[in-house]
Amino acid sequence: MNFQLTEERQMLQDGLRRFLADAVTPQALKAAEETGSSPEIWAGLAEMGVAGALFTEEQGGFGGMGFDLMTVFEELGRAGATEPLLEILLAGGLIAELGDAAQQALVEQAAEGGLQLALAHGEPASRFDLERVETRAVKAGEAWTLSGRKSVVVNGAQADRIVVSARTAGEVGDRDGISLFLLPKGTAGVEIRDYPLSQGGRAAELVLENVELPADALLGEEGRALDAIETAQARGTAALCADALGAMETARALTGDYLKTRKQFGQPIGKFQALQHRAAEMLIEIEQARSAVINLCGHLEADRATREIHVSATKHLVGKAARLVAEESIQMHGGIGVTEEYDLGRFARRLSMLDQRFGDATYHLGRFVRLKAA
Template sequence: MNFQHTEDRRMLADTLNRFVSEQYGFETRDRIARSPQGYSAELWTRFAELGIIGALFDEANGGFGGGGFDIAVVFESLGRGLVVEPFLDTLIVGQAVARNGNDTQRGLLGELIDGSRIAALAHGEPGGHYELSRVTTRAQRKGNAWQLNGAKAVVQNGEHAALFLVSARTDGDDDSEDGITLFLVPRDAAGVSVRGYPKIDGGRAAEVTFDNVTLGEESLLGAEGAAFTTLEYAIACGVLALCAEAVGAMDVAKDYTLDYLRTRKQFGVAIGSFQALQHRMADMLLEIEQARSAVVNAAAALSGQRTVRERAVSAAKYSIGRIGALVAQECIQLHGGIGMTWELPLAHYAKRLVMIDHQLGDEDHHLDRFVRLGRE
């Protein structure tokens, strides 16, 4: 199989890398990440104008990409700049709508792609511990409408999303794959409450509560009680995106560390000349290439058979969790005390690598899932 990027993907990567390096420097990123909004609406619009959001969706849904390698190319570049704009949830929500929405609902994709509307996934719940089928939020029929009750945790950019993609149980036990239904819920619907907070690695998230929220049939995404496969595929796209983002962040952290080893001197020589440190850098480089290979494998499997796809993305997420923590620790240790300072970009890359492990399932969760899928 040929894993070389097409000319279009190489051009996309070059364009995005150039834009991030020129317009999204560390000081700009730090200011945006710590702002009350947690992202830049102006830069979000500019990303859309460059076609970056459109690269995450196929032509049938208004984009010009949408494949596993398109997603990986975009998010690897975003990871290099620690971009905090809402690309991840736009991808997940958009893929769910594209896969299971009706004609009216798929009209939302144009607004996502042009950046005029922000949507957020509201799936994770307090105490859910990453299990995709764990849904305690309930939706009950009330005549021709639905009544939604429950709480969702760590909803990315929840304060500023105009629309939530909410998973709710309409039938079955709390851990059953059957009986999960997806709803598109407007942020301003009566009974929706949002409490926002800053994230440790920059940007903002929110706790979202639904208290007797009344929804019409038009809010239902796909068939009642049969949303698990749609949710699983959309989350797989998100896991691939996070893994690619981590590879981009690892590359930058590695480059910062190499530069430091070449310039920092002890006993009159650069510490990069010490053999013990050279060995540590060589080991880290090999681990990063292993992570990159895992991402390539997941990207290639994204459009394939379900079990193959899910095992590939779980294998990639496991690898990223382990290697991301290793890279963060090694880079900080090789920098010494300065590696922990807020003013040094490296500290923020290390923090982001650690936090990626906790999004959409951590290392332990995906290792267990990989093993379980192998038994099916």
């Protein structure tokens, strides 16, 4: 396997890194606190066509492979950007895979930056298990009625369309019987509680009370959505791990600069052997995480069993590495490492929250064991 970036991916990486280095400023991040993202950064990403790298040519993009995702999301993590591109990947990917021609047109609008998307799948009692869906959808005539709750819907209050999962058959925990629906913004019966996320961006709690949707709101075949959701989350996990990789690189760079400038006993503390050993351990963990992310991105198109084993192995390894890098970076910075005014705190929070989404390191260790034993 050739691990070098193609010429197109190298150009995308270089352009994205330059743009984000200039655009993601403390002022832009402060301005984005109320809306979850910066209109200027979002418009810039749309002008560059970055979202097009998340989809195949058949879906209206120009990429869509695992290494395209890695290229984009590593740079977002490196810069600490809060733009909801991951939600475009998740919800847009499901629409592109399951939707009809009219629904698939939404993906192109989202890729151009004119439409915000979100995925509402997790629920208060589901933890990380994709098949645990309690929200119900009942068909009456030509309409669907949805009732239930969804938790931590990233970009939920800002989205123009929300892809919502609901059970149309079976019991909670069954793999069959889960369907997906397109929920337009402002639909009656939807209560949205919006709140900020500690690492930047915003999420929402959704309460659906007898929400009526037309028949054409259904995405794909009734009751057969779980496999598509699992595929979308595998791609989302690869993107998250690449994001964590970029954030770890920035945390390491900030720590290296600090070790060179902070002096004690008349010399930079980076000359102390104990700190050199800790910095070297950070570097080793990051490079090991990079290998795991590359491995996962190279297996996203494999059969389900192989793909999911790599998903859990990578999420576990990256979660452990992210925790070590965050803790060691803060420790080697001393008191300044936990202050709001210093960038490191923002990246440490980002790494902590990235570990929690789609299953933390402990969850994926157990899942890896179960998958290998199956």
